[in-house]
Amino acid sequence: MRDQNRESESNKVYVMRVKYLGSFLAVLYAIIFLESCTGSSKDNLPERIPNEISYNFDVRPILSDKCLACHGPDANKREAGLRLDIAEEAYRALKENPSAHAIVPGKPELSQMYLRISTTDTSMQMPPKSSNLRLSAYEIDLLKAWIKQGAKYEKHWAFTVPKKPALPAVKKEGWSKNEIDLFILARQEQKGLSPNEEADQERLLKRLSLDLTGLPPTLAMMDGFVANQNANAYEKVVDKLLASPEYGERMALPWLDVARYSDSYGYQMDNYRSQWPWRDWVIHALNKNISYKDFITWQLAGDLIPNANKEQLLATGFNRNHKITEEGAVDEEEYRITYVTDRSDTFGKALLGVTMECAHCHDHKYDPFSQKEYYQMFSFFNNVNEMRATYTAIDPSVGKPESFAKKPMMEISNEDVKSILKFVNKPDTSRLIVSVMGDLDTTRKTYVLKRGVFNAYGDQVQPGTPKSILPFDPKYPKNRLGLAQWLFDKRNPLTARVFVNRMWQEFFGRGIVKTSGDFGMQGELPTHPALLDWLAVDFMEHNWDMKRLVKQVVMSATYRQSVVVTPEKRDADPENIYLARSPRYRIQAEFIKDLVLSSSGLLVKTIGGPSVKPYQPEGLWESATAGGDVMLSVYRQDHGASLYRRGMYTFVKRTVPPPSMGIFDASNRDLCEISRQKTNTPLQALVMMNDPTVLEASRVLADRLLSEKSETKAKITKAFRMIICRTPTDKEIAVLTEYYAGEAKSMNIKQAERLLSVGEYPQSNKADKKLLVAMMRVISTIYNLEEAITKT
Incomplete structure (x- = not known):
């Protein structure tokens, strides 16, 4: 079967792709149409009521989807005074009928909730017909059974402190490599599944190298790994890749999405900003493997650490990566509130994995967060001495601005990059200013904003945190440093869970909690809750060591499995929730460029420094620019080595993000993004066939291969392997x-x-032009194989 899979890929040559693209799309659309009409077989399977019904995993999802919008935490939208997400409220006598109760534990026939959801009388039925919500027969039966079993409520699973569960017993012996595998295998055995065999060495090395460095393995790495038959050969490769400088670049990429890093301010004017030294710090911190606790604390509150140094201050650029307006005639306070909102929402989504932003205008409709609690957290970020992003005039005699209206700022001098900030790749002696954090000397008052309107003040609030997560300890200072201490309190139920889940997502394509930015009641339930808690506690027990966590994951037998899928496994687990095979999916946009440049020999491995402007279709910036900064009103492509830098260094202008990156689902960095979409469109195939970087790489590699004294078969084999x-x-x-x-x-x-005229890299002029183009097309065809840009 494996040989057949390999052979099928080779038939997808360049010419055939173009010839059959139209018919392929027609078939694809037909399949989508038929599936939308008939539904999947999974939808038609009968569901069985569990013997022991869990409120968290069986009942709460139904209430959250169908009931809590009107009977949940939001007091302003609550109907009939009935709240169903809290036991004492649900058991209480109804406001409109004191002799009746929504839920009577053990007695569904006396429970108004059950009577209303099961009635056929549309005037009494819940949810009401006007809501367009319906409970299925299974959901009604499950709620009835839950009430009969005593209607026991539980605190939301994500808001309970994780405890390290016992390792599960498994039947299959000898497969597990570490604790992760025991949890995965136990779940597979419950579902009648069994794991795949380990992937072959070549595919496993490619997967590992892409996951840990974002780059394909070299020929020397491939030959060495295949030849090494020692039992610890795989672990040695893991350690080598973890220690490589490229590791920090690869692991920094998803954090740039989370931190909404870009090279421009956003909004209409969208001028240049020099935040790239903060990106250099992220790469450095990940390579140095500082603890996750320090990694986050420095970014949240490095400026508030006693005797903070310039590195800790630079880290706080995280909080200043948001969009900033430069337009005139704007309300300064309105935009200042927007910036604070962005920072507090990012904190909630990225570090707590909850949708706190839903409480910006009113109490959260589904999660136990009040609007007051939202503004209590908001207050931690509300004290920044921040104004608009415009500079004052520069005095040419001294080369320094007379004053900065953009506050706070940090200057990075040449002396800094020779000492405390050695990791900053400052290319010249020009003045380098970075936006960082810095609070006012006196505390700015914070108010609940009625309906979220920036100047509609309600009650004044003090810094605080949601009680449902963890009340703010009075021993912590009421500032961002105290917030960081609260975040890493061992009693905080979310911090470790959210991070290990996001790391799991990086290696398996989806988190144990699929909704990695929403651990709340509207988020999806964890597929392996015991594993999630075990990893979270283990992570904390080992001092929040990020590299150790990564190594645990990639050393597991779960990670090492083959991607081969049988029809039986596909039917039993189409989404691969139980990981009885390794997931197969396209690599990130930036890594596609990295693979092309690296395999062709074009990649310039310089780490850090200002962003670069590679090839891009003409006129994009000009058609979307509203004047302003001359530097960004016209796209001025770079030349030389800058064309061949890694994809993560591509200049990101928020209003006109890099088109080839966007086609492959890269973030435009407007807001915090926890996970990228995964789409599959014809435009992606057109990019791979026509992008100047791919064509140039094909030409350069062809030129180099033709200069070697080897047979045609050997040249093509080498290109294929690379x-x-x-x-x-x-x-x-x-x-x-x-x-x-x-x-x-x-x-x-x-x-x-x-x-041959595509691309600026010089030709050798030694090869026959016809042979060079022929080899170039062969290589371009290899780049266009699905397997080339897919993690297998």
Whole structure:
């Protein structure tokens, strides 16, 4: 089966892709239409009422979806005075009928909730017909059974302090590599599944290298790993990749999405900002493996740490990465409130994994967060000495601004990069200013904002945190440093869970909690709750060590599985929730560029420094620019080494993000983004076939291969290994060799010269142009194989 899978990929040559694209789309749309009409087989399976019904995992999701919008935490939207998310409220006599109760534990026939959801009388039925919500027969039966069992409420699972569960017993012996596998295998055995065999060495090395560095393995790495038969060969490769400088770059990328990092301010003017030294710090911190506790504390409150140094101050750029307006005639206070809102919402989503922003205008409709609690957290970020982003004039005699209206700011001098900030890749002696945090000398008052309106003041509030998560301890200072201490309090139920879940997402494509930015009642339930808690507690017990956590995951047998899927496994677990196979999905947009540049030999591995402007279609910036900064009104492409930097260093202008990156689902960095979408569109195929970087890389690699003294078959084999990261089958080589011969024979010189003109990297002028273009097309075809940019 595996050989058949390999052979099928080689037949997808460049010409065939173009020829059959239209028919492929027609078939695809037909399948989508049929599925939407018929539904999946999974939807038609009968569901069985559990013997012991869990409020958290069985009942709460139904209430949250169908009932809590009108009978939940939001007092302003609550109907009939009935609240169903709290036991004592649900058991209480009804406001409109004191002789009746919504829920009578053990007696569904006396429980108005059950009577109203099961009645066929539309005037009495709940949810009301006007809501367009309906409970299925299964949901009604489950709620009836729950009430009969005593209607026991539980605190929301994510708001309970995680405890390290006992390791589960499993039947299959000898498969597990570490504790992770015991939890995964136990769940598989419950579902009648069994894990896949380990992936072959070549595919496993590619997966590991992409996951830990964002780059494909070199030929030397491939040869060395395959030849090494020692029992610890895999672990040695893991340790080597974890210690590589590229590790920090790879792991920084998702954090840049979380931190909404960009190279421009956003909004209409969207001028340049120099926040890239903060990005350099993130890479440095991850490579140095500072604890997650310090990594977050410095970013939240590095400026408030006693005797803080410039590195800790630079880290606080995290809180200043949000959009900032530069337009005139705006209400300064309105935008200041917008900035504070962004910071507090990012804190909730990124670090707590909850949708606190839903309480900006009113009490949260689903989670136990009041509007007052929202503004209590808001107050931690409300004391920044912050104004608009415009500079005052620069005095040319001294090369310094007369004053800064943009506060607070930090200057990075040449002396700094020789000492405390050695990791900052400052390329010249120009003045370098970074936005950081700094509070006012006196505390700014914070008020509840009625309906979220910036100047509609309600009651004054003091710094605080949601009681449902963890009340704010009076021993902590009432500032951002105290908030960081609260965040890493061992009693905080969310911090560790949210981070290990996000790391799991990085390696398996989805988190144990799929909604990695929402652990609340509207979020999805964890697929492996015991594993999530075990990892969270273990992470805390080992001093929040991020590299150790990463190594645990990639050393597991779960991670090492083959991606091969049988029809039986696909039908039993189509979403691969139980991980009886390794997930297969396309790598991130930036890593696609990295793979192309690295495999062709074009990649410039310089770490850090200002962002670069590679190839981009003409006129994009100009058509979307509203004047302002001359620097960003016109796209001025870089040249030389800057064209071949890693994708994460591509200049991100918020109003016009890099188009090729966006097509492959990269973030535009407007807001905090916890996980990227995964789409599959024809535009992605067109990028791979026509993007100048891909064509240039194909030309350069072809030129280098043709300069080597080897047979055509050996050259194509080498190209295939460098890009796909495995040895091709005989059938694949035969198809590609035949394609090469046909292209060399049919190529005319004018067509060859036009293709060879793509890209600025110089040609050797030694190779025959027809042969060079023929080899270039073979390599371009290999880049366009699905397997090239897919983690397998």
